[in-house]
Amino acid sequence: MAKKRVVTTKINGDTVEFLCEPRQTLLEVLRNTLDLTGAKEGCSNGNCGACTVLMNGRPVDSCLVLGVEAEGAEIKTIEGVACGTHLDEVQSAFLENAALQCGICTPGFIMQTEALLAENASPTEEQIRFYLAGNLCRCTGYDKIVQAVQSAATKRQSGCGTTACCH
Amino acid sequence: MTTAPKPKYKVIGTRPIRHDGADKVTGRAKYGADIKLSGMLYAAMLRSPHAHANIKKIDTSKAEKLPGVRAVVTSKDIPEQGDRIVELGEGAVNMRHLASNVLAREKVNYRGHAVAAVAADNIHIAEEACKLIEVEYEVLAPVMDVIEAMKPGALVINPDVKDENGKPTNVAKTFCFEKGDVAKGFAAADVVIEKEFRTATVHQGYIEPHNATVHWNNDGKVTVWMSTQGTFSARQQTAELHRIPISDVKVIPMEIGGGFGGKISVYLPPVAAALSKKTGKPVKLVMDRAAVFEATGPTPGSVMKVKIGAKKDGSLVAGEAWVAFEAGGYPGSPIGMGCMCVFACYDIPNAKVDGFDVCVNRPRTNAYRAPGSTQVAFAVESIIDEICEKLKLDPIEFRLKNGSQEGTRRVDGPVFPRIGMKETVQAIKDSDHWRQPLNGKNRGRGVATGFWFNxxxxxxxxxxxxxxxxxxxxxxxxxxxxxxxxxxxxxxxxxxxxxxxxxxxxxxxxxxxxxxxxxxxxxxxxxxxxxxxxxxxxxxxxxxxxxxxxxxxxxxxxxxxxxxxxxxxxxxxxxxxxxxxxxxxxxxxxxxxxxxxxQGGAFGTHAVDVEVDPETGKVTILRYTVAQDAGTAIHPSYVEGQFTGGAVQGIGWALNEEYWYDTNGTMRNSTYLDYRIPTCYDLPKIETIIVEVPDPQHPFGVRGVGEVPIVPPPAAIANAIHQAIGVRMTELPMSPPRVMKAILSK
Structure with missing residues (x-):
């Protein structure tokens, strides 16, 4: 077993230092070392997107990133999306549109949606479906997720979101 | 989106935000794998690399010596079960088979079969230790195909499964249902269509892998934290397998990341319990995705021969079905339910169904929404479509004429109470989808109906x-x-x-x-x-x-x-x-x-438009509509969600999902990349029509909605493909190579 390394990152706005073995994934560090269990492990090989987090603003499958690769990075996880007790537009749109059933894929979808809306404030349905195709959901059939993303985009654009302070 | 309640009700029919919503969109909801207890150990499982083998010897000594390893268990750590059949909520279970499935005893019956488990200070040590366990196997030829497994002289997978003469067999169960006089019925038919169908083994595909964390306390009380479809069933299975009183086991339900029938039988809690008993510490055991595919789920692949006869005026007169389901490594496929569903959508005066539960060297099969109904609907609804074509009848009118209704007797005996089969057909007939003409080359429209008991x-x-x-x-x-x-x-x-x-x-x-x-x-x-x-x-x-x-x-x-x-x-x-x-x-x-x-029973009718690429055989879904009887929809958004979710699973089953095995019985696509479930980019919007024919057995008229929507898609899509390019698909999935093959052999 190789020696543990010290890694310094910014997670959800806070500076975080953690120790990890070189073989540990960012997902394992987030979940087991830092107790940020919102990112889910569905496949461990980048196929399902349940572990999606934002790394320097880009969505990544955290199961495909090593913990040591997070050195100096800014990470945003599902735990950092809401502003205090207020849900952000994407979170509230997922609830209002019943865009989740079991909910295991939801954190990954929300993170991917945050990345999409940061890139493209008013995506078409085609663009939404393309951008979210790396996130698997087995419960919903995706319709209500697509509707939620559309509704979140509209809300954010019209500035009537609840968490304007956070963006 | 309507948010107004139904006139009769104040709450029912509205769409409130779900009570657990905030937890689920903030990452706070705790699923099985999210739990962390003080002193908790992490466990990993050693699984069989062979599909079929006798276990000659297991040597765990090297694994036990690895620093950080706290305990190793094998089947010796689960008590002998003897010949016991126990009622476990959704059916009777042979406890020896359940125990052997949890940890293999004398032999392994499928690739991925659990053989031993290790608890260690972290998951990496546990996984390394698994590699140090030495298992001596006597490899046997795998029996992968239902028809091969049924042949006299086939290698028998479970020597304790015997036929009525006491001879070991792979055919664990046979069913026969009959009503009327089938020979007379067919004699009166003007058109008789008979075909053989095959469907592939498919997985429920829930995103959350199985998990269990167990603490065997010093007072003998066992606590289980897990995601499960049934806490009481998990409690009973765990207690029965360890032969302790059920009240000594407490199952604490964590949030569950999908199940669809695959999270009823236990795999991990008895093993984690054995590890905790040995170490005195809580032990967490979580499957990886390959184990989920190779050792849990799936729902059976099938071989079916179905024959249906009708008169010129379109009335159905006789039906006959021969249905064999893969049971997997141990008996217990949903063949009985499949047999009861075969002809349930129609009022057929004379019918006979023979069913067979056949052991093969694949994972022991489980329910998958409406277990058994999707397979048989693919066969029956395809034949109904052919009859309509032969008799030049509209498939909607045919269903309105022959569909089951209150008073129709099923082939297995029961008489339907008030049901909404025809109402769902009518809803499709009245839908915008059905009324819009479909134009274009290589395009076709199909319809199919499905049933589930509830x-x-x-x-x-x-x-x-x-x-x-x-x-x-x-x-x-x-x-x-x-x-x-x-x-x-x-x-x-x-x-x-x-x-x-x-x-x-x-x-x-x-x-x-x-x-x-x-x-x-x-x-x-x-x-x-x-x-x-x-x-x-x-x-x-x-x-x-x-x-x-x-x-x-x-x-x-x-x-x-x-x-x-x-x-x-x-x-x-x-x-x-x-x-x-x-x-x-x-x-x-x-x-x-x-x-x-x-319950009163539930029906759904689906319409689909497809386009087939004649160069590649790829089928694209252009439009899809689900009409289903929900009795009374309590929360319409989540009713629609069940409709669309089930339909999309059915689309995956229809078009591309299947277990690929090599000749050694190794699944070659045990990842989500290769066992490809539909993504949002594969699909159009799924339209939904909630039909409400209240079930008189429920005070508000509720009918369950979760299972029916998976039933019609394969048949509806097959019927649409037939209309598009004139080929009749008789095998699932209707993947590009199969569709190409059918086009080329036209």
């Missing part, structure tokens, strides 16, 4: 009135798709309060009465009834409390619209009275149970 079974609930006028509801049905809210809404409707004023919790096996699994489309129906009963119990107690306040007889108090009304026009709202309970005798706790044998 279970009743047992549920319990209790509800406590809080001083602020809210109600805390405790129930035992693990919530996979928003059922907490659907149940809370029924209690709210009963009490005349708001959905948000009921606070539902899914609680552990020590905290609520026995509740059967979240399966069989039963929760909104049966646990709903338990909640309604709890509500009525609260109302009776509230009347007594009001009578104390008003110094009158409880018989003089009536409960209406969320208020108690007494003599001389006095009244108190629910909230006002709730605040006075502490002065009139303390807490008011309502309790309710339900124990219905059946």
């Amino acid at each position: 279970c009743g079974l047992k549920s319990a609930a209790s509800a406590t009135v809080n001083p602020d006028g809210t109600v805390s509801l405790l129930e035992g049905s693990t919530d996979i798709g928003g059922s907490r809210t659907a149940i809370a809404m029924q209690l709210a409707e009963t009490l005349g309060i708001k959905a948000e004023e009921v606070k539902p919790s899914v609680v552990d096996t020590d905290s609520v009465g026995y509740t059967d699994v979240t399966g069989g489309s039963r929760v909104t129906f049966a646990t709903g009834i338990a909640a309604i009963e709890a509500g009525k119990d609260i109302i009776n107690q509230l009347k007594e409390r009001a009578a104390i306040i008003w110094e009158c007889d409880a018989g003089q108090v009536r409960y209406e619209d969320g208020s108690v009304h007494g003599p001389k026009g006095v009244s108190l709202t629910f909230k006002q009275l709730a605040d006075k309970l502490h002065h009139t005798g303390g807490a008011v706790i309502g309790r309710g149970t339900s124990s219905e044998a059946t």
Whole structure:
């Protein structure tokens, strides 16, 4: 077993230092070392997107990133999306549109949606479906997720979101 | 989106935000793998690399010596079960088979079969230690195909499975249902179509892998934290396998990341329990995705021969079906239910069904929404389509003429009560989708109908009135798709309060009465009834409390619209009275149970437009509409969600999902990349039509909706492909290579 390394990152706005073995994934560090269990492990090989987090603003499958690769990075996880007790537009749109059933894929979808809306404030349905195709959901059939993303985009654009302070 | 309630109801039919919503969109909801206990060990499983082999020897000594390893277990650490059959909620189970499936005893029956497990200080040490376990196998030829497995002289997978002459066999069970006179029926037919169909093994594909964390305490009490479709079933299976009293096991339900029938049977809790018993520490065991594919699920592949006869006027006269399902490594496929579903959509006077449960060296199969119904619907609905073509009949009119209705007797005996089969067909007929013409080359439109029984079974609930006028509801049905809210809404409707004023919790096996699994489309129906009963119990107690306040007889108090009304026009709202309970005798706790044998049955009819690429064989879904009888939709958004989710799973089953095995019996696509489930980019919007023919067995008319939507898609798509390019697909999945093959051999 190789020696543990010290890694310094910014997670959800806070500076975080953690120790990890070189073989540990960012997902394992987030979940087991830092107790940020919102990112889910569905496949461990980048196929399902349940572990999606934002790394320097880009969505990544955290199961495909090593913990040591997070050195100096800014990470945003599902735990950092809401502003205090207020849900952000994407979170509230997922609830209002019943865009989740079991909910295991939801954190990954929300993170991917945050990345999409940061890139493209008013995506078409085609663009939404393309951008979210790396996130698997087995419960919903995706319709209500697509509707939620559309509704979140509209809300954010019209500035009537609840968490304007956070963006 | 309509948010207005139905005229009859205040809460039912509205779309409140689900009670667990905030937790689920913030990452706070705790699923099985999210738990962390002090002193917890991490476990890993050694699985068989062979599909079929005798285990000669297991040497765990090297693994035990690895620093950080705390315990290693094999089948020796699960007690001998003997020949015991135990009723486990959704069917009787042979305990020796269940124990052997959990940890292989003398032999391994499929690739990925659990052989040993290690608990260590972290998961990496546990995984390294698994590699140090030495297993000596005597490799046997794998028996992968149902037809091969049924042949006399086939290698027998389970020597204890015997035919009526006591001879070992792979055919674990046979079914036969018959009504009328089949020979006479066919003799009267003007058109008879007979075909053979095959469907591939498919997986439920829930995103959350199986998990269990178990602590075997020093007092012998065992606590299990897990995601499961049935806490009470998991409790019983764990207790039975370890031969300890069920009350010594407490199962605490964590949030569950999908199940679809695959999270009823236990795999991990008995193993984690054995590791915890050896170490005295809590042990967490989580599967990886390959193990989920190779060792859990799947639902059976099938071989079916179906023959149906009709008269020129379009009336059905006879049907015959021969259906063989893969049971997997141990007996127990849903063949019985498949046989009961074959002809359930139609009033066929003469019919016969033969069914076979056949062991093969694949994972032991499980339910997958409407278990067994999708396979048989693919066969029957394809043949119905051919009959319509031969007789030049409209497939919708044909279904309206021959469809099952109240009074129709199924081939397996029961007579349908009020059902909505024809109403779903009519809904498709009236839909915008059906009325719009479909133009274009290589495009076709198909329709198919599906049936599922829907279970009743047992549920319990209790509800406590809080001083602020809210109600805390405790129930035992693990919530996979928003059922907490659907149940809370029924209690709210009963009490005349708001959905948000009921606070539902899914609680552990020590905290609520026995509740059967979240399966069989039963929760909104049966646990709903338990909640309604709890509500009525609260109302009776509230009347007594009001009578104390008003110094009158409880018989003089009536409960209406969320208020108690007494003599001389006095009244108190629910909230006002709730605040006075502490002065009139303390807490008011309502309790309710339900124990219905059946529900009224549910039907769905789907329409689909496809385009087939004649160069590649790729099938693209252009438009898809689901019409299904929900009885009464409690929360329409989540009803629609079941419709679309089930339909999309059915589309995956139809077009590309399958287990690929090599000649050694190794699954070659045990990742999500290669076992490809539909993504949002593969699909158009799925349109939904909620048909409501109330089920008289439920106070609000609920019919379960979870299972039917997976049934029609393969047949509907096959029928659409036929219309598009004139080929009849008889094998699932209808993947590009198969469609190409069919086009080229046209």
